[in-house]
Amino acid sequence: MNTSAESDGFAAEASGLTRRFGDLTAVNHIDLRVPYGEIFGLLGANGAGKSTLIKMLTTLLPPTSGHAEVGGFDIVKSPAEVRGRIGYVPQLLSADGALTGHENLLLSAKLYGLPRAQRSARIGEALAFMGLADSAKKLVKTYSGGMVRRLELAQAMLHRPAILFLDEPTIGLDPMARHSVWDRLRDLRRDYGMTVLITTHDMEEAEALCDELAILHAGRVAVVGKPAELQAGLGAAATMDDVFAHYAGGGIREGGNFSDAVQTRRTAQRLG
Amino acid sequence: MDRFLRESAAVAEVELIKLVRDPTEIFSRAVQPVLWLVVFGQVLAHVHGIYTGEVGYLAFITPGILAQSVLFSAIFYGIAVIWERDLGVVHKLLVSPARRISLVFGKAVSAGFRGLVQAAVIYLVAFVMHITLRQEPLAILGVLAGVLLGSGLFSTFSLIIACIVKTRERFMGIGQLLTMPMFFASNAIYPLDLMPGWLRVVAQLNPLTYLVDALRGLMIVGGDSVHGYGVDFAVLFAVFAGLLMVAVRLYPTLVE
Ligand SMILES: Nc1ncnc2c1ncn2[C@@H]1O[C@H](COP(=O)(O)OP(=O)(O)OP(=O)(O)O)[C@@H](O)[C@H]1O
Ligand SMILES: [Mg+2]
Numbered sequence: 001m002n003t004s005a006e007s008d009g010f011a012a013e014a015s016g017l018t019r020r021f022g023d024l025t026a027v028n029h030i031d032l033r034v035p036y037g038e039i040f041g042l043l044g045a046n047g048a049g050k051s052t053l054i055k056m057l058t059t060l061l062p063p064t065s066g067h068a069e070v071g072g073f074d075i076v077k078s079p080a081e082v083r084g085r086i087g088y089v090p091q092l093l094s095a096d097g098a099l100t101g102h103e104n105l106l107l108s109a110k111l112y113g114l115p116r117a118q119r120s121a122r123i124g125e126a127l128a129f130m131g132l133a134d135s136a137k138k139l140v141k142t143y144s145g146g147m148v149r150r151l152e153l154a155q156a157m158l159h160r161p162a163i164l165f166l167d168e169p170t171i172g173l174d175p176m177a178r179h180s181v182w183d184r185l186r187d188l189r190r191d192y193g194m195t196v197l198i199t200t201h202d203m204e205e206a207e208a209l210c211d212e213l214a215i216l217h218a219g220r221v222a223v224v225g226k227p228a229e230l231q232a233g234l235g236a237a238a239t240m241d242d243v244f245a246h247y248a249g250g251g252i253r254e255g256g257n258f259s260d261a262v263q264t265r266r267t268a269q270r271l272g
Numbered sequence: 273m274d275r276f277l278r279e280s281a282a283v284a285e286v287e288l289i290k291l292v293r294d295p296t297e298i299f300s301r302a303v304q305p306v307l308w309l310v311v312f313g314q315v316l317a318h319v320h321g322i323y324t325g326e327v328g329y330l331a332f333i334t335p336g337i338l339a340q341s342v343l344f345s346a347i348f349y350g351i352a353v354i355w356e357r358d359l360g361v362v363h364k365l366l367v368s369p370a371r372r373i374s375l376v377f378g379k380a381v382s383a384g385f386r387g388l389v390q391a392a393v394i395y396l397v398a399f400v401m402h403i404t405l406r407q408e409p410l411a412i413l414g415v416l417a418g419v420l421l422g423s424g425l426f427s428t429f430s431l432i433i434a435c436i437v438k439t440r441e442r443f444m445g446i447g448q449l450l451t452m453p454m455f456f457a458s459n460a461i462y463p464l465d466l467m468p469g470w471l472r473v474v475a476q477l478n479p480l481t482y483l484v485d486a487l488r489g490l491m492i493v494g495g496d497s498v499h500g501y502g503v504d505f506a507v508l509f510a511v512f513a514g515l516l517m518v519a520v521r522l523y524p525t526l527v528e
Contacts (some may be wrong), residue, residue, distance in 0.1 A: 058367050060527050085371040094360030098290045111284035113275065139296040155364070 009072055010056055011036045011163045011195035016066035019052050026052040028219035029066065034197055034212075036162070039189060041206045042199040044127040045248050047086030050199040051091055053216070054165050057197075058088045071162050084112070087156030088154035091167040091199075093148050101132055101151050104140060105158060112159040126154040130184060146177030153181065156189055164188065170205060178202075180207050203240035215247040224249040276377075279351045279370040283378025288385055298345070298386055302393040305341040309334065309397055313462075322462050329494055334394065335487035336460030337496075339480055341390040342419055346383045346426035347451050348445055350434030353379070355437075357526045365526055371417035376431065380512075383427030384420040391419045405491045412500070414490040421505070422483040425512040428485050428519050460484050464498070482507040 012034040017174075019027040027049040034040045042050045053060035057070050059079040068075045071085035097106050105123045114122060127133045130150040140148060149169060156164055170178040182205070188194045200206055207227045208214055214224045223230065231242045288310050290362055291298060309330070316322055317329040324332040356362050398405050406412075433450070437443050457471060460478040464472050475481045486504035489497030 055527070060363060060366055060524070080369055080371075083367060086367070088364070088367040090360040092358075094287070094362035094364050096359075096361055098293065099286060103286065103289060107286050108364075108368065110363070111279060111370040113278075113369070144472075179277075198362055204503045 008067070009036075009083075010034055011038070012068065012070045012197065014053075014057070014066065014068040017053070017056060017063055017068050017249040018065045019049075019056060019061060020064045025219050027056065027063075030215060030216075030219070030221055032221060032224070034103075034163075034195060036195050037189065037193055038211045039185060039196045039198070039209055041210035041212055041213040042197065042216060043206055043224075043244060043248060044199075048216040049219040049247065050216055051167055052086075054167050054197070054199065058165050059083055059164075074253045080159050084159075086168040087159070087164045089152045089156050089164075089166045089169055091171075093145065093152070095140045095143075095148050095151050096153065097139065100139055101127065101143070101154075102136040104151060105155055108155045108158050114159060116125060122158055129157075129187070131180070144175050144177075146180075148175070149173060149181060150184070152185060157192075157194070160192055161194065163195045163197065166196065167200070168199050170200065170202060177188050178205070182218060185209065206241045206244075215244065217248050275373050276371060279374030279393065280378035280381060282370075283365075283375055284381040284385075287343060287379070287382030289471065291382075291385055298389050301341065301345045301386070302390060304344065305390065305394060306397050306421065308337045309394070309403075311338070314401075324463060327495060327516065328403075330401065331405070331492050331495075332463075332488070333461050334398050334405065335368055335491045336458075336484050338391055338394045338415075338419070338489065339422060339458075339484040339487055340385045340455055340460050342483065343426050343454060343480055344425070344451060345386045345390055346423045347447055349379070349383050349386075350429040350430035350447065351370065351440060353434045353481065353526070354438065354440050354443055355433055357434075362445055362523075364528050366527055372520045372523060374513075376428065376516060376523055380424035380428050380516070381420075384423040387419040387423030391415060404493050406495075411490045412445045415487060418483055418486045418490065418505070418508070421508045421512060425479060425483075425508060425515060426476045428512065428515040430523055431519050432515060435519070435526050438526065454480055458484060459488075479508060479511045485512045486506075 010033045012032070014030050014032045017030045018025065029052060031250070042053065044050050052061065056063050057068060057075060059075050059082050060075065070082045071079040073085070075082055099107070102123065103116055105126060106119065109123060111118045124133070127136050132147060132150055132154060133145060135143065140151060143151065145188065153169070170181050185196050186209075189196060198210070210227060212224065213227055213230060215222045226235070227240060231238045231240065234242055234246055254270060313330045313333050320329070322329060354364070395405065430447070433446055434443055437446055455494050457474045458478045459475055460480065464475060464481070467475060482499065484506045485497045486501055486508070489501060490497050
């Protein structure tokens with residue numbers, strides 16, 4: 001799906017993208033450009049607006065104002081074209097536990113309109129790629145968290161999307177499982193030229209996996225840059241944790257107020 | 273059209289797989305109609321409390337109880353949708369390029385499977401209780417069509433409510449609040465003629481009444497539909513189509 005026409009522009013491009021929930025502005029005039037072929041990381045404290053931004057880019061949530069294109073198509077005017085070009089793994093573990101891994105993938109294959117002749121080869125390939133071939137016939141509710149995540153990645157890449165949106169893909173995974181997800185994402189980029197946009201709270205992940213990072217604070221982009229540049233910008237000894245604290249903590253910028261803190265705590269509770 | 277059918281079939285097939293894999297829910301839903309027939313029906317038939325003409329009371333309410341169980345098993349389908357939303361399954365369906373109408377319609381078809389199981393249970397109980405029902409293939413086909421249409425209609429209604437209330441707790445409350453009145457303000461367990469005028473008006477606005485009316489004609493030996501099958505099916509179809517249009521608009525708001 002990576003046609004040459006697409007490589008002229010950006011995989012995702014937002015300008016002035018805004019989403020309000022009542023009085024709360026979850027995403028506030030965000031401008032962002034994600035080049036094709038990059039693994040792009042979105043960082044930010046709980047409630048910073050990462051998931052809301054991803055939901056808009058994946059057409060799940062209409063913006064209040066502003067504009068964005070994904071895969072060269074407008075998210076509001078051409079949502080169907082956008083959907084055909086993206087894969088998405090939500091923050092929640094979302095594979096259907098009452099189905100087997102294979103059945104989950106078969107449903108996706110049909111919904112994405114993969115020709116019947118290609119389906120089983122593609123599904124077998126995706127399962128093998130994610131190391132799930134042996135578990136394909138087991139119910140997903142018997143899978144471990146890491147296996148569910150890998151299944152979801154298999155599901156999201158099945159139709160070879162140009163852009164993958166992954167909302168905290170490695171949360172709750174053990175180090176081995178986390179590294180295997182990283183490897184798979186790097187493979188996807190190398191083999192299919194996929195662009196990957198992930199959110200994460202894991203600074204190691206941000207540094208090791210991502211080519212470029214955007215740090216959100218209270219619905220705005222605080223900074224964009226390569227991990228090394230961001231660190232260098234804060235001094236020779238700065239770590240990614242320092243970078244995060246500097247830009248996402250809000251200490252230097254607006255400063256967190258009490259209602260922010262309450263909001264953040266609520267979000268944390270909501271997610272258990 | 274081809275794409276619509278393929279996508280709807282994919283969604284419905286998944287539900288069918290789950291249903292076959294774990295049929296406990298569907299059998300527990302079958303208990304209630306059995307009680308209505310065996311206990312309520314027999315008692316009222318015995319005391320001759322409700323005059324239903326030539327047709328015995330048990331035969332009279334059998335189609336009503338089928339319609340009721342179609343309603344009750346379809347109406348709780350909204351809970352399943354809210355559950356799927358909390359799990360993120362709905363997000364995944366909505367981010368696919370499948371058309372929204374296919375997703376919503378596929379779910380309605382899957383509710384139809386449940387309705388068909390209810391119908392099978394009712395026929396079985398009727399057989400055991402020596403309630404004679406029509407057995408001509410055309411009549412049975414008509415019953416199946418009515419049950420599918422009714423299941424689709426009420427499950428889509430339920431989906432719409434789920435999209436509005438969005439949480440399980442609120443849905444449970446509203447679900448109870450709507451189903452009982454819909455059941456009692458219909459011709460399911462007493463004929464329209466016996467109702468006070470105002471109730472008859474309400475009953476005639478209630479789609480359940482048209483389902484019962486059609487089933488009564490199609491199931492009871494010597495029974496007939498009061499409104500005529502054409503009217504019954506046209507009303508059910510039109511309401512279903514209208515609800516589908518609303519559901520297509522509301523379903524995506526579930527994940528907002
Ligand atoms: N549907 C909604 N209705 C009302 N408020 C919402 C809704 N979705 C998100 N919010 C609020 O918008 C803000 C941003 O939420 P969002 O989920 O985008 O944050 P996040 O950066 O993904 O946080 P986390 O790291 O905890 O996942 C939060 O204050 C959240 O409570
Ligand atoms: Mg989030």
